[in-house]
Amino acid sequence: MPSLNKASLWLRRQNPGRASVFGIPLLWLLVFFGLPFLIIARISLSEVVIGLPPYSDLLSWSEEGVLQLRVSFANFLLLFEDSLYFDAFTGSLCVAAVSTLLCLLLGYPMALGITRAPAHWRVPLLMLVILPFWTSFLIRVYAWIGILKGNGLINNLLLWLGWIDQPLKLLHTDFAVYLGIVYAYLPFMVLPLYATLSRMDHSLLEAAADLGCRPLCAFWRVTVPLSMPGIVAGSLLVFVPAVGEFVIPDLLGGPDTLMIGKVLWTEFFNNRDWPVAASVAVALLALLVLPVMLFERFREKEQEA
Amino acid sequence: MTVKRPNLVFSLMAFGYAFLYAPIVSLIVFSFNESRLVTVWGGFSTKWYGALLHNEQLLGAAWVSLRIAVMNATLAVVLGTLAGVALVRFQKFRGRSALALMVGAPLVMPDVILGLASLLLFVAMEQLLGWPQGRGMTTITIAHITFSLAYVAVIVQSRLVRLDPSLEEAAMDLGARPWKVFFLITLPLIAPALAAGWLLAFTLSLDDLVIASFTSGPGASTLPMVVYSSVRLGVSPEINALATILVLLVTIGIVIAGWSMQKRAAT
Numbered sequence: 001m002p003s004l005n006k007a008s009l010w011l012r013r014q015n016p017g018r019a020s021v022f023g024i025p026l027l028w029l030l031v032f033f034g035l036p037f038l039i040i041a042r043i044s045l046s047e048v049v050i051g052l053p054p055y056s057d058l059l060s061w062s063e064e065g066v067l068q069l070r071v072s073f074a075n076f077l078l079l080f081e082d083s084l085y086f087d088a089f090t091g092s093l094c095v096a097a098v099s100t101l102l103c104l105l106l107g108y109p110m111a112l113g114i115t116r117a118p119a120h121w122r123v124p125l126l127m128l129v130i131l132p133f134w135t136s137f138l139i140r141v142y143a144w145i146g147i148l149k150g151n152g153l154i155n156n157l158l159l160w161l162g163w164i165d166q167p168l169k170l171l172h173t174d175f176a177v178y179l180g181i182v183y184a185y186l187p188f189m190v191l192p193l194y195a196t197l198s199r200m201d202h203s204l205l206e207a208a209a210d211l212g213c214r215p216l217c218a219f220w221r222v223t224v225p226l227s228m229p230g231i232v233a234g235s236l237l238v239f240v241p242a243v244g245e246f247v248i249p250d251l252l253g254g255p256d257t258l259m260i261g262k263v264l265w266t267e268f269f270n271n272r273d274w275p276v277a278a279s280v281a282v283a284l285l286a287l288l289v290l291p292v293m294l295f296e297r298f299r300e301k302e303q304e305a
Numbered sequence: 306m307t308v309k310r311p312n313l314v315f316s317l318m319a320f321g322y323a324f325l326y327a328p329i330v331s332l333i334v335f336s337f338n339e340s341r342l343v344t345v346w347g348g349f350s351t352k353w354y355g356a357l358l359h360n361e362q363l364l365g366a367a368w369v370s371l372r373i374a375v376m377n378a379t380l381a382v383v384l385g386t387l388a389g390v391a392l393v394r395f396q397k398f399r400g401r402s403a404l405a406l407m408v409g410a411p412l413v414m415p416d417v418i419l420g421l422a423s424l425l426l427f428v429a430m431e432q433l434l435g436w437p438q439g440r441g442m443t444t445i446t447i448a449h450i451t452f453s454l455a456y457v458a459v460i461v462q463s464r465l466v467r468l469d470p471s472l473e474e475a476a477m478d479l480g481a482r483p484w485k486v487f488f489l490i491t492l493p494l495i496a497p498a499l500a501a502g503w504l505l506a507f508t509l510s511l512d513d514l515v516i517a518s519f520t521s522g523p524g525a526s527t528l529p530m531v532v533y534s535s536v537r538l539g540v541s542p543e544i545n546a547l548a549t550i551l552v553l554l555v556t557i558g559i560v561i562a563g564w565s566m567q568k569r570a571a572t
Contacts, residue, residue: 028384136529139544151342288413292409
């Protein structure tokens with residue numbers, strides 16, 4: 001094949017059009033998506049200084065004309081030593097994992113229900129799942145404030161029914177954060193699940209029934225394994241962004257809701273400590289590399305199928 | 306036995322839809338509430354819509370957001386289409402896996418990381434190159450393009466994969482140059498994907514709070530930024546009115562899209 005290889009190389013050199021098709025987006029993404037991560041890594045190793053930009057240079061010329069390299073691991077040590085960061089990381093992972101599970105438990109019957117609905121109902125039902133996603137995320141989270149707060153809809157209803165005497169504290173709790181995340185990310189779970197479930201061959205279920213498998217058993221041993229690609233894709237689409245979520249814990253969570261996205265935001269905007277914010281981002285990235293890679297592998301496979 | 310489970314499935318599904326729509330319905334209902342207290346019904350009124358129309362800050366921010374969103378969507382469609390075409394049609398080229406990774410990663414990357422990363426890049430570029438000077442609409446737009454082009458690329462990819470290559474091959478056999486084939490054959494065939502990608506990129510940009518907050522500068526507050534700061538101060542009926550208008554616009558759009566989808570499926 002070497003001659004063919006050479007020929008294709010020659011052809012490629014002859015064709016600047018082809019090079020620009022992949023070259024332009026590649027260049028854009030390298031500059032605006034790849035490069036920033038190097039910069040984050042660099043700034044996470046510097047120290048906070050007063051000035052603009054508020055971080056120290058790694059390389060500097062000393063007075064004797066010596067090029068100095070100052071690398072500070074203090075920010076990363078801080079992440080390990082100060083329990084705030086550790087708790088925020090574990091808190092985020094826990095919230096994201098539980099919310100993903102809840103999304104799956106609610107999203108699966110929804111996706112299954114859509115595939116089993118009469119054919120002319122399917123498109124409208126799908127549209128109804130997609131519609132909230134197109135309206136503002138921020139405003140949908142905000143809607144829960146009116147429902148959950150002390151004199152909000154739920155408390156008013158329960159008081160009116162006489163079930164409670166005192167308004168319950170629902171807003172600014174961990175419960176509200178779970179609710180908000182499940183609510184906001186539910187469409188991301190339903191859509192990939194629907195995509196795999198709708199491709200499923202229905203005769204497999206009939207075969208299982210003929211072989212004496214009860215519906216629940218057929219569901220567990222046929223439907224669930226076949227929909228695994230949708231389960232994985234949906235779970236990753238919920239889990240990874242939920243770990244770094246800022247808006248929901250900020251608006252619905254309480255002062256003791258510790259999530260890493262909020263910590264990063266506070267370090268950056270309130271404490272103006274860019275190096276610590278950068279090191280939080282690096283740690284978060286390290287945490288998410290595995291799930292993101294998994295998602296990527298998975299998407300490639302889906303693309304080929 | 307066979308009847309019982311679908312019932313469970315459908316009742317859970319109904320619960321899911323109620324869960325998705327209850328907050329939206331409550332927003333719409335209370336946008337017509339006379340009382341300033343969002344959760345106490347004080348009679349029907351449309352005064353908050355009037356107040357919304359006179360809220361200069363919100364309107365100004367909406368204008369900023371719209372301009373960013375249009376600019377973003379247009380450029381994201383161009384770049385995303387190139388990326389999608391490259392990933393599907395060119396099986397091997399140097400940097401393919403890098404491109405695939407960078408197209409996939411923004412789909413799941415948390416906003417706070419994307420925002421911080423973009424901002425630090427802009428600050429470093431300003432230091433080294435003197436551009437961009439300060440931050441504002443341009444920097445927000447660039448950051449938005451970077452993540453929304455990924456969504457466009459994914460949509461274009463999935464459309465291209467399902468496309469029958471024989472039409473393009475026929476054109477090529479008849480002697481059309483690759484660019485001509487692309488513009489005369491491929492582009493019209495993937496036009497629905499481009500439209501969907503444009504709308505998605507537009508919506509993502511219009512909706513983004515976190516990345517815009519990081520990459521914005523003085524004088525460039527987007528609509529979500531203004532909504533966020535007013536929501537932090539407490540519940541405001543004007544936001545309910547804004548939400549209702551938004552839901553109405555989106556519903557019209559979705560109904561049209563769904564109608565044309567069903568029509569296409571029927572033919």
